[in-house]
Amino acid sequence: MTSSQFHSLPFVTSVAAVVCITTSLHAGIGTTTGRAVGGVLISPEGIVRNATIEEQRELANVARAAHQDPQGDLTKPTDMRMISLAGIQAELKKSHDAGKPVPSDVIYMAGLTRIEYVFVDADNNDIILAGPAEPWQFREDGSVVGAVSGKSTMRLADLIVALRSVETARKEAISCSIEPTAEGRQNLRKMLSRLRLQPGQNPAIFEAQLKEAFGPQMILLSGVPQDSRFARILVASDYDMKRVALALTPSNVQGLPSYLEMAQNNRQSATQNPRWWMACNYEALVKSNDELAWKLSGQGVKTLTEQDIVTEDGQVVSAGKSDQVAQKWADAMTENYAELAKQIPVFGDLQSIMDVTVVATLITQERLDQKAGIDMAGLKGQTDIVELTSYAVPKAIAPECSFVRGRSGWVVTASGGVEVNAFEVVENQEVDEQVKETRGVALAVTDRGWWWNK
Known part of the structure; x- marks a missing residue:
C-alpha cells in the first residue's frame, strides 16, 4: 500500500472536531431487488442510506423465502468439507x-465458513477446496452466517468474481476508499475556521451545519466489478471499521473500545491525523513437494495505520510513521477480529473475500487448473452458464459526525480503506509434506457428489 492511498478526511483543528464518514452499506444476498441489499437501500443514482429495522426485516424475509434451508448432512457441522469446482460447474x-x-x-458453497486447503485432483480433472462448514441461517439484518459458530457463510458469487478479476487485479489493486470532494473539504475547512466554542459547550450543536458543509463523500472502487456483491463488502467493511473506531457503532467486543475512547485523554497534534486500512493477513502458504496440495493459514485480515500530515492548504502527505494510540487501536482490532466478525458479520464477509481472492490468485499464478486438467470456463465467465446479480453501483454516501477532545483540542479525522493484495500472499510459500497426507485423505472418498466430508 502506498502512503497516499485511502485518505477520506485527514484534517485537524484546535477549535472543534468532527469525524465525517459514511452511511452503512452491508453486503447483499442476491435475492432482493437491485435497490435493496442487506442493511441498506440504494437509489438508481447510487446514493446509499441505512435501511430501517423494519426494512431490514422485510428484506431478510424476502431472502429467506427465496432460499432453501440446509438438508441432510448439510445440517451438521464439520471441521473439513470438500468442494469440487468441476462439480459446482456441473451444478451451474x-x-x-x-x-x-x-x-x-x-x-452458499455447502456451508463453508473458511477455505483452508486447495487440492489438485488430476485423476478427476478437478480442483478441490476444503475447510470448515456448518448449516447456514439468516440473521435479522439479512446476513447469512453459520448456525453453530455465527461465522459468515461463504458465497460462490464472491469466488466467481475473484476468479474473473485476477488479471484486472494484476494491473490495478483490489481496493476501496471513501473520499470527500475537494469542494466539501474546502467548505468544511472554512466553517471550522470560523467556529468558536465557549467553555463547556458541546460541539455537537454544529453537527447539522458541518454535515451540510462537508457534503456527500465519493466511493472509489478498483480491481473488481463495481456492481458486484464483492465490491459492496469492501465498502461496507471500510464503513464499519470507521464506525467502530469513532464510537458510532459499538464493537460489542471486550478488548476493542473505540479509538475515541483511547484518544480522549491523549495529546493530539494540530497537523496530523491517523489513517487505518484493512489488508490481507496470512502466514506462508504451505505446499507439498509436487505442488498438488496447498494450505492457507492465518486470520485473513489485519488492520494497519499510518499518520497523515495536513498542510496549510488542506493537502495530505504521509508522515511515514504511525501514531501510538492509533497503532494501539489497530492492533486491538486485529487481535479481536475473529470475535468482531461474529458481532458485525460484514467483517466475516471481508474475511471470506480475502480467502477467495487468495485462492483465485493461487489457481491462476500456479496454473493449478492446467495441472488438474479442468476447464473452468463457466466459473471464469467464458460461457453463459451463470449470470451474477448486478446491483446499483454505490457512488456516494452522506457523512456522519462524531466528536473527541484531546488535551490539545478537538480532532477532525476520517480516513481508511481496504486493500486486497493476494499476489503478495501467494508469493510467500514453504514446503511441508504433511499437507500431502491431508490431500490423500480428502481425495480417498470415492462415493462423492460435488461436496463431501472428510
Missing part, C-alpha cells in the same frame, strides 16, 4: 439448462 450448467434458479447449497 444443470440449473442453466433447466432454466431453474441455482440451488442454495451451491450459492
Whole structure:
C-alpha cells in the first residue's frame, strides 16, 4: 500500500472536531431487488442510506423465502468439507439448462465458513477446496452466517468474481476508499475556521451545519466489478471499521473500545491525523513437494495505520510513521477480529473475500487448473452458464459526525480503506509434506457428489 492511498478526511483543528464518514452499506444476498441489499437501500443514482429495522426485516424475509434451508448432512457441522469446482460447474450448467434458479447449497458453497486447503485432483480433472462448514441461517439484518459458530457463510458469487478479476487485479489493486470532494473539504475547512466554542459547550450543536458543509463523500472502487456483491463488502467493511473506531457503532467486543475512547485523554497534534486500512493477513502458504496440495493459514485480515500530515492548504502527505494510540487501536482490532466478525458479520464477509481472492490468485499464478486438467470456463465467465446479480453501483454516501477532545483540542479525522493484495500472499510459500497426507485423505472418498466430508 502506498502512503497516499485511502485518505477520506485527514484534517485537524484546535477549535472543534468532527469525524465525517459514511452511511452503512452491508453486503447483499442476491435475492432482493437491485435497490435493496442487506442493511441498506440504494437509489438508481447510487446514493446509499441505512435501511430501517423494519426494512431490514422485510428484506431478510424476502431472502429467506427465496432460499432453501440446509438438508441432510448439510445440517451438521464439520471441521473439513470438500468442494469440487468441476462439480459446482456441473451444478451451474444443470440449473442453466433447466432454466431453474441455482440451488442454495451451491450459492452458499455447502456451508463453508473458511477455505483452508486447495487440492489438485488430476485423476478427476478437478480442483478441490476444503475447510470448515456448518448449516447456514439468516440473521435479522439479512446476513447469512453459520448456525453453530455465527461465522459468515461463504458465497460462490464472491469466488466467481475473484476468479474473473485476477488479471484486472494484476494491473490495478483490489481496493476501496471513501473520499470527500475537494469542494466539501474546502467548505468544511472554512466553517471550522470560523467556529468558536465557549467553555463547556458541546460541539455537537454544529453537527447539522458541518454535515451540510462537508457534503456527500465519493466511493472509489478498483480491481473488481463495481456492481458486484464483492465490491459492496469492501465498502461496507471500510464503513464499519470507521464506525467502530469513532464510537458510532459499538464493537460489542471486550478488548476493542473505540479509538475515541483511547484518544480522549491523549495529546493530539494540530497537523496530523491517523489513517487505518484493512489488508490481507496470512502466514506462508504451505505446499507439498509436487505442488498438488496447498494450505492457507492465518486470520485473513489485519488492520494497519499510518499518520497523515495536513498542510496549510488542506493537502495530505504521509508522515511515514504511525501514531501510538492509533497503532494501539489497530492492533486491538486485529487481535479481536475473529470475535468482531461474529458481532458485525460484514467483517466475516471481508474475511471470506480475502480467502477467495487468495485462492483465485493461487489457481491462476500456479496454473493449478492446467495441472488438474479442468476447464473452468463457466466459473471464469467464458460461457453463459451463470449470470451474477448486478446491483446499483454505490457512488456516494452522506457523512456522519462524531466528536473527541484531546488535551490539545478537538480532532477532525476520517480516513481508511481496504486493500486486497493476494499476489503478495501467494508469493510467500514453504514446503511441508504433511499437507500431502491431508490431500490423500480428502481425495480417498470415492462415493462423492460435488461436496463431501472428510
